[in-house]
Amino acid sequence: MKIHGTVRNEEIAGAVSRAEQYLQRKGVEEKMRLSVRVALEEILLICRSAADEAAEFELDIRKGFGEILCSLSVSGPEVGPDLADGEILRRLFSASLLPEPRREYRNGRNRFVLTVPLYDTTFHNLKFAWSYVRQYRKTFFFAIGCQWLNVILSIVAPILSARIIIAYSDSQIRQIILTAIAIFFVNAVSNLSLYFCNTRYNMVYTRLLSDMENDLASSTLRITGSCMDSKGTGLFIQRLTADTSTLATGFNTIADLLSQMFRYIGILIAMLIVSPPVFFVVLLLLAGQIAIELIRTRRLMEDDRIHRNAAERFSGFVSEMVHGVSDIKVLNSENAFQEEVVKRIEDANNSYMHMLMKSWKYKLSRWGVGEAGRLVFTCLLAVLILKYGMAPALALVLFNYYSELGAPAVLILGQFLEFLKNFDLSTERVCAIMNNPEFPKERFGQTHLESVRGEIRFEHVNARYESHDPRFPNRDILKDMSFVIPAGTTAAFVGRSGCGKSTVLRLISRLIRNTGGTIFLDGTDISTLDRESIRGNMTVVSQAPYLFHLSVRDNLRLVKPDLTEEEMVEACRAARIADDIERMPQKYDTVIGEGGVDLSGGQRQRLAIARCLLRDSSIILLDEATSSLDNVTQAEILKALEEHRKDRTVIMIAHRLSTVVHADMILFVEDGKILDFGTHQELLERCGSYRQLYEQEIRPV
Numbered sequence: 001m002k003i004h005g006t007v008r009n010e011e012i013a014g015a016v017s018r019a020e021q022y023l024q025r026k027g028v029e030e031k032m033r034l035s036v037r038v039a040l041e042e043i044l045l046i047c048r049s050a051a052d053e054a055a056e057f058e059l060d061i062r063k064g065f066g067e068i069l070c071s072l073s074v075s076g077p078e079v080g081p082d083l084a085d086g087e088i089l090r091r092l093f094s095a096s097l098l099p100e101p102r103r104e105y106r107n108g109r110n111r112f113v114l115t116v117p118l119y120d121t122t123f124h125n126l127k128f129a130w131s132y133v134r135q136y137r138k139t140f141f142f143a144i145g146c147q148w149l150n151v152i153l154s155i156v157a158p159i160l161s162a163r164i165i166i167a168y169s170d171s172q173i174r175q176i177i178l179t180a181i182a183i184f185f186v187n188a189v190s191n192l193s194l195y196f197c198n199t200r201y202n203m204v205y206t207r208l209l210s211d212m213e214n215d216l217a218s219s220t221l222r223i224t225g226s227c228m229d230s231k232g233t234g235l236f237i238q239r240l241t242a243d244t245s246t247l248a249t250g251f252n253t254i255a256d257l258l259s260q261m262f263r264y265i266g267i268l269i270a271m272l273i274v275s276p277p278v279f280f281v282v283l284l285l286l287a288g289q290i291a292i293e294l295i296r297t298r299r300l301m302e303d304d305r306i307h308r309n310a311a312e313r314f315s316g317f318v319s320e321m322v323h324g325v326s327d328i329k330v331l332n333s334e335n336a337f338q339e340e341v342v343k344r345i346e347d348a349n350n351s352y353m354h355m356l357m358k359s360w361k362y363k364l365s366r367w368g369v370g371e372a373g374r375l376v377f378t379c380l381l382a383v384l385i386l387k388y389g390m391a392p393a394l395a396l397v398l399f400n401y402y403s404e405l406g407a408p409a410v411l412i413l414g415q416f417l418e419f420l421k422n423f424d425l426s427t428e429r430v431c432a433i434m435n436n437p438e439f440p441k442e443r444f445g446q447t448h449l450e451s452v453r454g455e456i457r458f459e460h461v462n463a464r465y466e467s468h469d470p471r472f473p474n475r476d477i478l479k480d481m482s483f484v485i486p487a488g489t490t491a492a493f494v495g496r497s498g499c500g501k502s503t504v505l506r507l508i509s510r511l512i513r514n515t516g517g518t519i520f521l522d523g524t525d526i527s528t529l530d531r532e533s534i535r536g537n538m539t540v541v542s543q544a545p546y547l548f549h550l551s552v553r554d555n556l557r558l559v560k561p562d563l564t565e566e567e568m569v570e571a572c573r574a575a576r577i578a579d580d581i582e583r584m585p586q587k588y589d590t591v592i593g594e595g596g597v598d599l600s601g602g603q604r605q606r607l608a609i610a611r612c613l614l615r616d617s618s619i620i621l622l623d624e625a626t627s628s629l630d631n632v633t634q635a636e637i638l639k640a641l642e643e644h645r646k647d648r649t650v651i652m653i654a655h656r657l658s659t660v661v662h663a664d665m666i667l668f669v670e671d672g673k674i675l676d677f678g679t680h681q682e683l684l685e686r687c688g689s690y691r692q693l694y695e696q697e698i699r700p701v
Helices: 009-025 030-050 086-095 120-169 173-222 224-230 232-246 250-274 278-325 325-330 334-389 392-435 502-509 533-534 550-555 565-574 576-581 600-614 633-644 678-684 688-698
Strands: 004-005 058-062 069-076 103-105 109-117 454-467 475-485 488-493 516-521 538-541 619-623 649-653 665-670 673-678
Touching: 004 009, 009 030, 009 058, 009 278, 009 516, 030 058, 030 069, 030 109, 058 678, 109 550, 120 173, 173 232, 173 392, 224 232, 232 250, 232 278, 232 392, 250 392, 278 334, 278 392, 334 392, 454 502, 475 502, 475 516, 475 673, 488 502, 502 619, 502 649, 538 600, 550 565, 550 600, 565 576, 565 600, 600 633, 665 678, 665 688, 673 678, 673 688, 678 688
Parallel strands: 488 649, 488 665, 538 619, 619 649
Antiparallel strands: 004 058, 058 069, 069 109, 103 109, 454 475, 454 516, 665 673
């Protein structure tokens, strides 16, 4: 694709938008597309500042093997070597979001070449799928063998059919009977082989689908929280369901369509045997239809990718709407959400309709070429009978062959090409979650701690939330933070909203990574520890804990599979939720709805605390874990936690200072730093900000 223009704002905006659309059609993920768009836009603006708005540019975007090259040529004086000195480009290139462009100055034009990596080639996709098929290869190859037997028999059947037609025309009764018997046995064996083929393929498909969905779910669970938040749920739902199903059927469907194609190859072989000249004419007549199918399936993949992205956005929004339906109602926002749902439905359906309309236009063209070919072939047979003395019986055989071959053969070819493109697209989307840098995974070290005491130490720790749009700066949350929480201590972080309290807990549990300094767990750098040493020794209860669409019992079993009845009841009593459960229709076997929707906010928090009490963790992290509880219930639960604590480290975050006044140490956070720490009484005496916060709570204005 080539785009020409001048470096005026509106032409730059139009060019980079078209470039982004092209990258979307070719399967480039959203973050990389945005990075390319911003880079092109910034380079054009830099070139304009060196020349003027009359400077011309040419943007040439081409897909190569495993990459897309964006070649940008801009007239004007040479742009200096400080291209990446601008903040936006520096962030793009230094963060490895995008390789720095190749550049040169020749004949009065600055030339820049951006390389965008791709992760989808049919060979790699088939190789990826085969990695799952390999363990079931005996069953798979048996199915392949049965299918090829069916193919061979499908080639033999048309030849026998031709012989029986000729025998009818010559009144050869014996030949007719023998050929009919042969056809009977050929069809019987063919049907039997088809039975074994399909049943074995179904076995392989079911196992492959389970394996792929398990691996994709595992990869999804390892993706960083920030990436999950930015991508939305719709993307993962679509890829975990529809795309894995397409991928699991890959080899089966390809083999099945190939076998059907070989059946038509058998017909062509039969035509070659009966009349070689007619065979070559048929090849020419089919070539036009095949060319149209090749173009149609290539365009279909680009449009299908856009449709799937729109479907992901719709699915994600519907998921959010379902989870937030109560808030939507109380905010009286039904109409606004309905309008957004309609907009996303229309985007998804319009992209699907656009894809189908374009596909049907190509199909209409193919039908026209096919019907013209049928007319030509019919007239050809008439000429051969009248002018060259072809036997009418032979002409009838050839006509029947062509009737069976023409449109159906091209249709099967189209289905094969269409599925291959669909398979490539689904594999690309599944592999992206597993391997693409667009979906970064959590990283842990190799060091394992056999036992964890629970000492937490921060040394000059910095943390920031990265912007997903390179045009906007990252936001620093923690700045040079240092503190020590001894093992077995109850520590509390307090401060105003947005000061960085929750970030501390997310760093300790490795949900996010620090950008500077070092965090130690029992004196060991936490970045060197394996997952089990960290997550296996921590229990987190958040302000809005997520409960699953399971029974109360099964929600608790998630943290303790060997849970006994006594342990369950004891934990629920300690969390002050047992009485509520006893009043439920099926008590501990009551299903509580997705996200615990059938429970109140306080009940959800208390059930999450019961879940916490069941885990034998060295460290307990409480992030506003009692915010939905009244003061009496909160006091009872804090007492239960204190009894459960023993020598465990408990780290709390709370807006209500009454929750933390009895903590061993309180750390007051302000603007991402520890302003002061000590006991409640010590902070009242020496920390004015803490004293002011406490006085506002006990004497609200």
